Amino acid sequence: MTDLSTNSTLETTQPGEAQFGDYFALLKPRVMTLVVFTALVGLLAAPVPVHPFIGFCAILFIAVGGGASGALNMWWDADIDQVMKRTAKRPIPAGRVEPGEALGLGLALSAFSCVFLGLATNWLAGGLLAFTIFFYVVIYTMWLKRSTPQNIVIGGAAGAFPPMIGWAAATGSVGIEAVLMFCLTFMWTPPHFWALALFMRSDYDDAGVPMLTVTHGRRSTRVHILVYTVLLAALAIGTGFTSIGGPVYLAVAVVLNGLFLKGAWEIFRRDEDASEADNFKTEKAFFKLSLLYLFAHFGAILLEAGLARFGLGGWA
Amino acid sequence: MSISKQHDLHKRRFGRNVGVGLLLVSFIVIVFGMTMVKVTGGDISGALQGDRGEQDGG
Structure with missing residues (x-):
């Protein structure tokens, strides 16, 4: 997955004074659209009907989990984001959000999304979401991305999990x-x-x-x-x-x-x-x-x- | 005596606080909604009608 978002509207903001939109930008909203859509397909393609409100909550929590991993990715990659033109305007390299804030937000939303997905649907779905966040942040961002040219191949698995989580949320199995x-x-x-x-x-x-x-x-x-x-x-x-x-x-x-x-x-x-x-x-x-x-x-x-x-x- | 002049900083923080407030309200709505669906087994209107039936029947 890619995130080509830039936040040009907030360029005039003073350093260290983040707005609500800056914290939202940490969640990589464009990547989230792909996560939401594929998870929704997984949920609706499953042969087990889900209550509409529970289905809505499941997709919301999967999206929040995906956003949390995006925030943790931005926290860890702030140094290379600063160098790359495509990512230089992200909230951390632009100085609008402190790295520690992104870390805190990412960890809090990770825990929140996994627990609430488990409560709303089942613990297989919650566990898969937790594994996805772990895979994206630790395996891909912290390890593979800077160590192997196969980073995209293996790391791509993180972006492939949402439909599986949606399916698991509906059926309780994979x-x-x-x-x-x-x-x-x-x-x-x-x-x-x-x-x-x-x-x-x-x-x-x-x-x-x-x-x-x-x-x-x-x-x-x-x-x-x-x-x-x-x-x-x-x-x-x-x-x-x-x-x-x-x-x-x-x-x-x-x-x-x-x-x-x-x-x-x-x-x-x-x-x-x-x-x-x-x-x-x-x-x-x-x-x-x-x-x-x-x-x-x-x-x-x-x-x-x-x-x-x-x-x-x-x-x- | 005025305590302080309205600054652009306050406006920006107001926007942020409104955002956090809306998030908290949304969270309450979601938890309430999830609880209702789980407790009633997804049939909220049926459960409410059942309650009324019990009340009517004394």
């Missing part, structure tokens, strides 16, 4: 359908993020983050994008034949994976001169398409689940 939704987001993350790394080229170099573009070179990154996109396409289209798929999902998956593969192939074929000549037009288009790709796939899963209530969805 089924194969939840694992498929997890895998879809997990396999989608590397090509999505590496495309970003290709056109935000100096940011990661300056910050010393061992992105694939820095450690293995940009040619290797283009190869990696293509390989992961092929694997993702196989998984995404294959999911169409499972219980969460159906004709609508399959049609969406075939079209979007065709476009995604075309984009990955074009990225693979290009060299740096061609990319610089058109200011990374293809890479940027691929990145934008990747956002639509994930939302459309999960939207189609949701639609299939909705149609199933009227006896229309799926293959049955």
